[in-house]
Amino acid sequence: xxxxxxxxxxxxxxxxxxxxxxxxxxxxxxxxxxxxxxxxxxxxxxxxxxxxxxxxxxxxxxxxxxxxxxxxxxxxxxxxxxxxxxxxxxxxxxxxxxxxxxxxxxxxxxxxxxxxxxxxxxxxxxxxxxxxxxxxxxxxxxxxxxxxxxxxxxxxxxxxxxxxxxxxxxxxxxxxxxxxxxxxxxxxxx
Amino acid sequence: xxxxxxxxxxxxxxxxxxxxxxxxxxxxxxxxxxxxxxxxxxxxxxxxxxxxxxxxxxxxxxxxxxxxxxxxxxxxxxxxxxxxxxxxxxxxxxxxxxxxxxxxxxxxxxxxxxxxxxxxxxxxxxxxxxxxxxxxxxxxxxxxxxxxxxxxxxxxxxxxxxxxxxxxxxxxxxxxxxxxxxxxxxxxxxxxxxxxxxxxxxxxxxxxxxxxxxxxxxxxxxxxxxxxxxxxxxxxxxxxxxxxxxxxxxxxxxxxxxxxxxxxxxxxxxxxxxxxxxxxxxxxxxxxxxxxxxxxxxxxxxxxxxxxxxxxxxxxxxxxxxxxxxxxxxxxxxxxxxxxxxxxxxxxxxxxxxxxxxxxxxxxxxxxxxxxx
Numbered sequence: 001x002x003x004x005x006x007x008x009x010x011x012x013x014x015x016x017x018x019x020x021x022x023x024x025x026x027x028x029x030x031x032x033x034x035x036x037x038x039x040x041x042x043x044x045x046x047x048x049x050x051x052x053x054x055x056x057x058x059x060x061x062x063x064x065x066x067x068x069x070x071x072x073x074x075x076x077x078x079x080x081x082x083x084x085x086x087x088x089x090x091x092x093x094x095x096x097x098x099x100x101x102x103x104x105x106x107x108x109x110x111x112x113x114x115x116x117x118x119x120x121x122x123x124x125x126x127x128x129x130x131x132x133x134x135x136x137x138x139x140x141x142x143x144x145x146x147x148x149x150x151x152x153x154x155x156x157x158x159x160x161x162x163x164x165x166x167x168x169x170x171x172x173x174x175x176x177x178x179x180x181x182x183x184x185x186x187x188x189x190x
Numbered sequence: 191x192x193x194x195x196x197x198x199x200x201x202x203x204x205x206x207x208x209x210x211x212x213x214x215x216x217x218x219x220x221x222x223x224x225x226x227x228x229x230x231x232x233x234x235x236x237x238x239x240x241x242x243x244x245x246x247x248x249x250x251x252x253x254x255x256x257x258x259x260x261x262x263x264x265x266x267x268x269x270x271x272x273x274x275x276x277x278x279x280x281x282x283x284x285x286x287x288x289x290x291x292x293x294x295x296x297x298x299x300x301x302x303x304x305x306x307x308x309x310x311x312x313x314x315x316x317x318x319x320x321x322x323x324x325x326x327x328x329x330x331x332x333x334x335x336x337x338x339x340x341x342x343x344x345x346x347x348x349x350x351x352x353x354x355x356x357x358x359x360x361x362x363x364x365x366x367x368x369x370x371x372x373x374x375x376x377x378x379x380x381x382x383x384x385x386x387x388x389x390x391x392x393x394x395x396x397x398x399x400x401x402x403x404x405x406x407x408x409x410x411x412x413x414x415x416x417x418x419x420x421x422x423x424x425x426x427x428x429x430x431x432x433x434x435x436x437x438x439x440x441x442x443x444x445x446x447x448x449x450x451x452x453x454x455x456x457x458x459x460x461x462x463x464x465x466x467x468x469x470x471x472x473x474x475x476x477x478x479x480x481x482x483x484x485x486x487x488x489x490x491x492x493x494x495x496x497x498x499x500x501x502x503x504x505x506x507x508x509x510x511x512x513x514x515x516x517x518x519x520x521x522x523x524x525x526x527x528x529x530x531x532x533x534x535x536x537x538x539x540x541x542x543x544x545x546x547x548x549x550x551x552x553x554x555x556x557x558x559x560x561x562x563x
Contacts, residue, residue, distance in 0.1 A: 018414065029296040032436075033473055033483040034243055034457045035428045037292075055432040057425050060416060 001063040006039045006056050008064075014046070014118070016063040017054065021046040021123050030055070046116065046123040049101065068117045069126070074107055082107070084115055084122075095122040105160040106131045106178045130175045132187055133157055138170045193555055206545045209333060210553065213540050214285060216332035217306060220325050226308060227282040231270035233289070237514035238262050239269045241457065242504035245291040246511055247301075262513060263289035266534055267307055268458065269519040272487070275309055275530060276522040283308035285537065291511075297549040298480075300538060300558050309532035314486040315459075315470045318531045319447050322474050322482060323371040326445070330360060330369050333544055362477035362546055365441055373445040373474070378431075381448055386413075386434040390467070393427065394452070400467050401454055424454045440475030447474045458494070459485030479543055484533035491523040 001016065013024045022043040030040050037058035044051045056062070072084035072093065081094040082104070095115065097104060099122055107113070116124035137155040151163050154170075164183045168174060173188030197203050221228065236259070238246060247263040264270070266288050274282065285306050293299040310317055358370040379390035393406040401423040410417050410426045417426055440446040449472035450462060456469035470486035488494055498515050506512070541553035551557035 028298075029294070030298055030432070031243065031293060031296075032428055032432060033480060034241070034451075034455045036243055036422070036425045038428065038432055040432070053433075053437070055429060057421060057429050059420075060418070062416075 001065055003061050004064045005059050005061050007059065009039065009041070014065040014067045015043075016065055017043050017045075021065045021067070021118055023124075025051060029058070046118075047098065065118055067123065070115050070117055071112050072115045073112050074109055076109065077104075084113065087112075093117075093122060095125065099123070099125055102181065103127050103178050105181060106133060106156075106158055106176060108133070108158060127178050129177065129179075130184060131178050132173050132175055135164075135168060135170055135172045135174060138168065192560055193557070197555075206547070206552070207555065209545045210537070210541045212333050213329055213537065213544065216329045217283075217285065217325070217537075219332070220328045221283045221308065225281065227279055229271060229274060229279065229282050229284050231264070231267040231274075231284060231286065233264050233287060235262050235264055235270075235516075236260075237516040237518070238265060239458070239519060240498055240501040240505055240513055240515050241265065242501045242508060242510070245293075246513055247289045247291050248511055260514070265290055266305060268532070268534070269516050271307060271309060271532070272527060273519065273522045275311065276525050276527045280311050281309065294558065294562070297551070298539070300550050300554060302558065303550075304537040306535040306537050307532060309487075309530050311528050311530045313531045314529075315449065315472050315484050315531050318484045318533050319373075319375070319449075319472060319474075320371070322447070322484075322533070322535075323373055323445075326476070327358060327369055327371070329540065329544070330358065360476070360543070362479070362543055363548060365477045366443065367440065367477050368444055369476075373447050374440075374442070375447045375449065377450040378448060378452065378468070379450065381435050381438070382431070385438050386430055388430070390452075394467050396467070401452070422454070424452075427452060427454075436475075436480075437478065439478065439480075441478050445474055445476040447472050456488075456497075457485065458488050458497075460488045460490075461493075476543055479539055480536075481539050481543070482533050482535040484531065486531045487527065487529075489523065489527040489529060491520060494523050495520055 009024055009027050011024055011026065014021055015024060022045050024041055025044050026042040028040055030038050032038070039056045039058055041054050041056065042051055043054055070086060072086055075083045075085050075092070077083070080097045082097065082100050084093050084095060085091070086093070093115065100107065103125065114126040115122050116126065134157045135154045136157050138152070150166050152166055153161050154164050154168060155161050162176065162181060162183060164174060168186060169190065171190030172186055175184040175187050176182065177184055218228070244265045246265060249261050249263065251259045251261045253259070267284050267286050271282065271284060283306065285304065287302060288305045289302050291301060293301050308321070310321065358368055360367050360369055382388050382390060388409055393409055394400050395402055395405070403423050403426070406423050406426045407417045410430060413430065415429055439448055450468040451471040453461065453467055453469055456471060459469040459471040462468045462470055472484050473480055474482050498520065502515060538550050538553050542548070542550055545553060547553060551559050
C-alpha cells in the first residue's frame with residue numbers, strides 16, 4: 001500500500017477506510033466558516049457496496065490500495081462461491097456471493113467479466129449497465145395491469161423470472177439492467 | 191457548453207437564474223422597511239483583516255509613474271462597514287462581491303461570490319437570530335408569490351396567498367423544511383453531546399490551556415480519526431463536527447441556528463462572559479446548507495489587536511500570502527465601536543436553496559469553473 005495525501009485524491013481511486021478497501025465515488029473541498037480546509041468524500045465499500053460520506057482534513061494521509069482489474073471467464077458456482085478463470089494462465093479464482101450480489105441472477109457461464117483484485121483476493125466486480133439475455137420460457141399475461149400496458153413473467157436462460165411486456169416471446173433476446181433486474185428493451189427476435 | 195450557450199438553447203433555464211434578482215430585491219425591501227442604510231465599500235484594499243483560514247487575492251496598484259503598491263481584493267466588507275459604525279451610521283447593510291482565493295474544486299464555493307452583511311446597533315447575536323428568521327421568510331414569500339403568480343388565475347392567486355400564509359414549507363433536495371419561526375436553536379456544546387456524544391469539557395480545560403490539543407486528539411483517536419502532529423485543535427474539532435454534527439443541522443424539518451462556538455473559531459466575535467471557552471457567534475443552516483455566520487461583534491481594541499497578531503502568526507505557519515493588517519480598523523475600534531451584532535450571508539447559497547440546486551456553479555451565469563476547466 002502506498003501512503004498518499006488528500007491532494008492526490010482522484011475519482012475512482014481505491015483507499016483504505018476503517019480498515020477496509022473503499023472506492024472514492026466523489027470528492028469536493030469544503031471550508032467551514034472560520035475553519036481550515038476539508039475534503040468531503042463519498043466512499044463505496046468494496047465489500048458491502050455501501051456508500052457513505054466522510055470528511056478528511058486537507059492534507060491528511062491515507063493508504064491507497066493497489067487494485068488490479070482482471071478480465072476473467074465465469075466457470076461455475078458451488079455453494080456460496082463463484083469460480084472464474086484467468087484465460088492467460090488458467091488459474092482459477094473463487095469470488096464470494098456477496099461480491100457478485102444481485103448480478104448472480106444474470107451471470108452466464110463462459111462469459112468474460114471484470115474482477116477487481118487486491119492482495120490475490122477478489123474485492124469487487126464491475127458489472128455492465130446492460131446484460132443481453134435469452135428468454136427460455138414464457139407464461140401468460142398477468143391480469144389487471146392495464147395502466148402502464150399489460151405485463152407478463154418470463155424465465156430467462158439463467159433460470160430467473162422477470163417481468164416483461166406482452167410482446168416478448170420465447171427465444172427473444174432482451175436487455176436487462178442487472179442492478180435492478182428491470183427489463184430495458186428487446187434486442188433480438190427469433 | 192458555457193452557461194450562456196445553455197440558456198440560448200433552453201430558455202426555460204432562465205427561471206432558475208432569475209431567483210437571484212428576486213432574492214436581492216426582497217433583501218433590499220426587507221432592510222429598507224427596517225430603516226437600514228445601504229452602504230457601498232471598496233473591493234480593492236491596501237490592507238485586510240488577517241484571518242488565518244482565508245487566502246487573499248493579491249494585486250498591484252500602479253501610480254502614474256508606474257510605481258507599484260500591493261493591494262488586495264476584499265475577503266468581506268466587514269472591516270470597512272465597522273469603520274462606518276464607529277463613525278455613527280447606525281443600522282446598515284451591504285450586498286457586494288467578496289473574493290477568497292484557493293476556494294476552487296467545490297460545489298459550495300466560488301472564489302468570487304456575492305455576500306450580504308448587515309449590522310444592528312445596540313444588539314447582540316440573539317437579535318440577529320430573529321432577523322434571520324424574518325428575512326428568510328420574507329424572501330420565501332416574495333419568491334413563492336412571484337413564481338406562482340406569473341401565470342396564475344385570480345382564484346388561484348387567492349389560494350396561493352392563503353397557502354403562503356399557512357404553509358412555510360420549502361423543499362431542498364427532497365428535504366422538506368418549515369421556515370416559520372422559531373427555528374431550532376442548539377449550542378455547539380449541546381450539538382456535540384447530542385450527535386457526537388462528546389462533552390465539551392472532555393475536549394477543553396476550564397482554565398489554563400483551554401484548548402489542549404492532547405485532549406481533543408485523544409477523543410478523536412478513540413473515534414477512529416487519524417490525528418497527525420501538525421493538526422491544530424480547530425482541525426481536529428472541525429473534522430468531528432463536519433462528520434458527526436453538521437449532517438444534522440437544518441435537516442430535521444426546521445432550519446437550525448447553532449450558536450456559541452469554541453474560541454479558536456471566534457474570529458471577530460465577543461467572548462461569552464459566562465464561559466471564556468466560547469464566543470458569541472452563530473451560524474444558520476437550512477437543509478444542511480450553511481448560509482450565514484454571525485457575531486456579537488468584538489469591540490475591545492486590545493483583544494482585537496491580540497487576535498490580529500495571533501492570526502498573522504498562523505498565516506505564516508500555514509504558508510498563506512503575507513498581508514498588511516488593517517491598522518485603520520484597529521484605530522477605529524480604539525475610537526470606540528458601538529455595541530452591535532452583524533452577520534454575513536452567502537447570497538449564492540441562498541439561490542442554491544431556493545433554486546433547489548446542489549452546485550453553486552448552477553446559480554451563476556459565469557461560474558469560475560467554466561473559465562478554468
